[in-house]
Amino acid sequence: MSPASLSVVSDSVTARAPSKVNLHLGVGPRRPDGYHDLVTVFQALSLHDDVRVSPGTDLTVSVRGEGASAVPDDSSNLAARAVQALAEWCGRSPVAAIDIDKSIPVAGGMAGGSADAAAALVAAAAMWKLDVDRDDLSDIAAGLGSDVPFALHGATALGTGRGEQLISVLSRGEFHWVLALAREGLSTPQVYAELDRLRDNRSDDAMTDDPLRRPDDLMQALAAGDPRAVAPLLHNDLQPAALSLQPALRRTLRAGVDAGALNGIVSGSGPTCAFLCLDEGSAVNVAAELSGAGVARSVRTASGPVPGTRVISPD
Numbered sequence: 001m002s003p004a005s006l007s008v009v010s011d012s013v014t015a016r017a018p019s020k021v022n023l024h025l026g027v028g029p030r031r032p033d034g035y036h037d038l039v040t041v042f043q044a045l046s047l048h049d050d051v052r053v054s055p056g057t058d059l060t061v062s063v064r065g066e067g068a069s070a071v072p073d074d075s076s077n078l079a080a081r082a083v084q085a086l087a088e089w090c091g092r093s094p095v096a097a098i099d100i101d102k103s104i105p106v107a108g109g110m111a112g113g114s115a116d117a118a119a120a121l122v123a124a125a126a127m128w129k130l131d132v133d134r135d136d137l138s139d140i141a142a143g144l145g146s147d148v149p150f151a152l153h154g155a156t157a158l159g160t161g162r163g164e165q166l167i168s169v170l171s172r173g174e175f176h177w178v179l180a181l182a183r184e185g186l187s188t189p190q191v192y193a194e195l196d197r198l199r200d201n202r203s204d205d206a207m208t209d210d211p212l213r214r215p216d217d218l219m220q221a222l223a224a225g226d227p228r229a230v231a232p233l234l235h236n237d238l239q240p241a242a243l244s245l246q247p248a249l250r251r252t253l254r255a256g257v258d259a260g261a262l263n264g265i266v267s268g269s270g271p272t273c274a275f276l277c278l279d280e281g282s283a284v285n286v287a288a289e290l291s292g293a294g295v296a297r298s299v300r301t302a303s304g305p306v307p308g309t310r311v312i313s314p315d
Ligand SMILES: C[C@@](CO)(OP(=O)(O)O)[C@H](O)COP(=O)(O)OP(=O)(O)OC[C@H]1O[C@@H](n2ccc(N)nc2=O)[C@H](O)[C@@H]1O
Pocket: 022, 025, 034, 035, 036, 037, 038, 040, 108, 109, 110, 111, 112, 114, 144, 145, 146, 147, 148, 161, 162, 163, 188, 189, 192, 267, 268, 269, 270
């Protein structure tokens, strides 16, 4: 954390964290610890959650906004776990009031819980005036979930290991997306387990030659800032597993491309479908057509890359 952001502390601090889409998600075999090694390219998107942390006498959580009723409001909430982990790191008592304002779909493959954890870490660190740098925060984040370090980092990054080891990726310009939110969520562990099952059954579309190959062609297209070059290179090894669990997503993916998107992909473990569009105007048109097609609970536009988690109030 920069000294500048440490000086802007007050009673309550609000931090904003981005959602993500995996532009490339290569998944290795299941490891003995139950996780899978990944090679993934994350892009942070302009669909955000805001988390306010205030002084309290207990650890409390309130949640409002998109999908709030499906999010736990007790100590199992990832934002509460983040505050507990940070309190343990600095040896203070984990008391704070956490208010989460969600826009990121719950269990949607866009890392909403991870975003809330990252925002709670940044907000609590600022409220407590902690001298904690980004590397320490990132280590605490990795203990909370594989996607939490990227929610802190934002922008565009190559993720390896469980997805928690990050290297920044050069990306030029702005990419425009349409997001089709599904009626039902998907559980991340179940989607990974379904991929293992498909691979055990040697289903052809569940296998890739070398899942942990670095996607250099995609990274070149990102550096060139060319959505037409990026679109055909979007790839997600978890997509066959998500489609196996929610076959209706095939229709959603087709509908987005029929509506004029350059390409569509399941975001992470799904079920949100993300459509890359040529420009902002095209995204607005695709969103309108997709809304009318009745293949999604709700449709949003978003752009990326955007910065990682940051304090927005007081600023
Ligand atoms: C699939 C991805 C792609 O970015 O995101 P989502 O689609 O969930 O947002 C991530 O790998 C999700 O990361 P995250 O949601 O933080 O997962 P974690 O809490 O660390 O792990 C939840 C469970 O997912 C499985 N898991 C997760 C990460 C990984 N590299 N291998 C795994 O097998 C394990 O079963 C693990 O117990």
